[in-house]
Amino acid sequence: MSLPFRGRVREGVLLVSMVHVPVTGTKLPPIALSTNCPSCGVGLVPEELREQAYVCDCGHHFRMHGDAWIALLADEGSWRERWADVRPHDLLDWKVPKPYQQTIDQARQEGLNEAVRTGTATLAGRPVWLGVFDFRFVGGTLSIVAGERLARGFEQAAASHTPYVLVTASGGARMQEGVLALMQLAKVNAALGRLHAARVPYFSVLTDPTFGGVSASLALLGDVNLAEPGAAIGFTGARVIKQATYADLPPGFQSAEFQLECGQVDLVVPRVELRERLARLLDLYTG
Amino acid sequence: MSLPFRGRVREGVLLVSMVHVPVTGTKLPPIALSTNCPSCGVGLVPEELREQAYVCDCGHHFRMHGDAWIALLADEGSWRERWADVRPHDLLDWKVPKPYQQTIDQARQEGLNEAVRTGTATLAGRPVWLGVFDFRFVGGTLSIVAGERLARGFEQAAASHTPYVLVTASGGARMQEGVLALMQLAKVNAALGRLHAARVPYFSVLTDPTFGGVSASLALLGDVNLAEPGAAIGFTGARVIKQATYADLPPGFQSAEFQLECGQVDLVVPRVELRERLARLLDLYTG
Amino acid sequence: MPANFWSRTLGLSWEFGTMRPRERDTLSVWQVVELARHPDRPYSLDYIKRMAPDFVELHGDRISHDDPALVAGLGTWHGRTTVFFGHQKGRTLAERVRRNWGMMHPEGYRKALRIARQAVKFGFPIVSLVDTPGAFPGAAAEERGIAAAIAGAIMEWFETPVPIVAAVIGEGGSGGALGMAVADRVLMLENSTYSVASPEAAASIVWRDNARKVEAADQLQLTSRDLLAMGVVEEVVPEPEGGAHVDYEGTAVALENALWRHLQPLLTMPVDELLQHRYERFRYIDSLIAAHPDFGPKVEPKV
Amino acid sequence: MPANFWSRTLGLSWEFGTMRPRERDTLSVWQVVELARHPDRPYSLDYIKRMAPDFVELHGDRISHDDPALVAGLGTWHGRTTVFFGHQKGRTLAERVRRNWGMMHPEGYRKALRIARQAVKFGFPIVSLVDTPGAFPGAAAEERGIAAAIAGAIMEWFETPVPIVAAVIGEGGSGGALGMAVADRVLMLENSTYSVASPEAAASIVWRDNARKVEAADQLQLTSRDLLAMGVVEEVVPEPEGGAHVDYEGTAVALENALWRHLQPLLTMPVDELLQHRYERFRYIDSLIAAHPDFGPKVEPKV
Ligand SMILES: [Zn+2]
């Protein structure tokens, strides 16, 4: 009730829908692919697929990882990564099935940083904060470092009034960090609440798969939730639900389209339209 | 976020549950009854039933009307009716199936005032605003006069910080007053919003039947919604739903117990416990 | 009863657009009802897409459903991001089924409020287009709290501190319509209707025979002129000769101009004043009635 | 791994009640898990009814369901109206089925928030008792938005301007527990657990064999002592010898005293400060970790 109505007018506005927004910010990096499309079975030509944002002609969206998402969304040369030097350690002396420290070291040797990377960029010329999950790093799990990067980013985006774009892909909280990983749900949502309170637009892009502690914290609280076609999105995975309840799950259960029907997702957007759509939303929400 | 936490302490509080609250404020008036209970078929002895607040031994709650509700809830001699002289007129020249003015005149000749009566009282010693619907008056329908009494009462309760107790029984908005009857939904909810904004407790007692424009406005917006066992509560009546959708409706559809399961009602309270429960809630919410 | 009962009794106090007197005297009430329900009549999206070509529809109540009977989203209108709501009936049979003939379930109202809270957060004005036979009279709607959803919406609109303008563009059916029509200004297209009950429902109540809908329509006083006379709407927007479906573009321009004319002064109004005016608009909506010498709520000093 | 790993590494910084050292050194982690799940263990209503004999349970999310897995209501505690929440598992098989073994559906979180908003409206403090294996892993919960319900609850607790104290009284299972445990102070009964995943789920993930739950429990660091050492809870409330179920009255008195001791200073705290502290409590909940010389988030000047 105490919120003032803030009238703002864009004079002579150029509708973004009438302006060309390129499909990717820069050329996507190569990613590891199966030899055939799991949906239509067609043999894949990696370089061709790369040119079409890793979407098969049949519509199957291949999983992309952190660096590919940054290349897709950030304009060329605009990406400024933050807090990349903050890194995880084994604190619980976790040993099973293999030592956590070994898991971390291995992932880092493969050139991966953490399950979440975050920084600033421009998206079709519009300044944004960008957070991307990387499913290759321990299943994109939310860790202390991931939570810290996200929370700091939300705080800075709130302070600088910069819209935040998140891309999720995660199995949930990182078990190897115990209850402190669980606490990251509260930590990131506390900071996210401040982003919302500062009236900064927040767009959440849900990709395959988004589950557990990530869907139960920051992933579904966007001003707009966008999802990739066919992405699996839920809290408990289908396998566990079947084990726990002996239920038959309908086809398409927990798909992006299911979540659209269940009222959790605003838009199911093909990857090749994502930048244009985000650019339009950025204009509308900062109008 | 701007709401201050207001600590209040009752020192040496006497728990109301340990204090006897009489079942009725004063002796209930006689009401017209069928000869047998529609639930269990037992022959009814009016005077006996009157002593037990018009609840059959089988648990069937007979419909009570405005004056009976006032007698049940208001302590003896405490009732101060307000705006009883405001009365309805036929404004749309409504003629079908009989002239509205004739309907009004007839009801008034039977000693009825309007579908809603309102005033102040004490309930087990606690000051309250009281609004009661009377189903005998054109099916308890929400009219301009009913809406005006309710809205004025909400405004005065907000101003004097007096808890409001409402007892509903209505078929909805009064068709004979056309779209102006529909507008009463907005009128009473506007005033009700101010009652809530003033942080004044509002308890809604839903009795058989509560439908249409009344359930779609003030009836289900209580801080606590209490319902009488077996009361039919809904938006569209079962007959119309069956006509419109050819649906088989399950037993108990739209009962108070159904609404409890559907999350709309806090408590299903037998009539003989109602005053005690309201007294306890009044203590808790004004504590 | 003569359609100009109200104007005779109380005098017109709001605006009636520059209607051709010819037509308004020749159409029967039932003809108006049929125009309001005409299958070719422009629907909400026809107006919204013309008003805001960059419109983005948003979906879902963030609880458990999306309601296709209500379109909700954002677009740029007069250089300003604006939230649009509109009942949507559907053109093809398949779309009609999907959109449930514009009859909302509870999740539609919850979706609207969710997006209205974004309007508040970001300072967007709201435009709401009303075109529904009513809220859906079905078991699922009851189970998911249709009454409480409408009630909560009606109450929350009064606490939504951004300008809201609404227009009934076809059918304004009972509580289902009112749940989307609590606004600072409410307009009606000339051949739209707004009623406490549909003619069919009224006939069913009065005669237990919904075939007598034409008689019931005559009784209900549901035309734009009746509503204007009663002081329930601020303005009637004239339609092209023959009805809105004859000229989409012309109707859209007329509606858009009227909506903007009403919204514009609200944009600079202090929020407290805006909400107080909205309160008083509905709190005293029957004031024309109260002014009738032999009627109604008498003003009384406060206790 | 030794249960006192954290105390060795970082030093205890919060309070551990006056536990008998004997018992805390002799129980295995799995024995603690079994005590936390003991079928005779006191449940939320056992505590609430002792704390507030005039407790009135309220029901329903005012959307579409009531969730019997979560008890919610008001009672007088220390002369002050207080909102109580508690997971409730059920004693008999019929009650367990009805209460779904204390596993909440989305409507439970929505009921809690609805009543928390009343706490804000009327200025009541909140006490939340946590005892759940987790949120319900079922299709209906997914369809009705369990993830979003938990997420929304976690966020809204940070914006609830009344004091909140929580205690884990049995099982603190993952996100389902955290959704009811965002508070200014979080306590644990001695033989309760609080974990990112249940031992069974962890075993299933690690070995695809949930029979290896005992090993998994050892790894998870889920006992009250572990949590205290990590700085995740403020205090451990000692239980009577043998566990809480041996002496309901004694356990209830100890829990009530600890809760009140933590709530009392919050009642006089300015709201801004209260919310800022709650924010910092969770924002820096891994600060003991961060203090570790070779680890983690380095403080960096703002851009
Ligand atoms: Zn393919």
Ligand SMILES: [Zn+2]
């Ligand atoms: Zn009986």
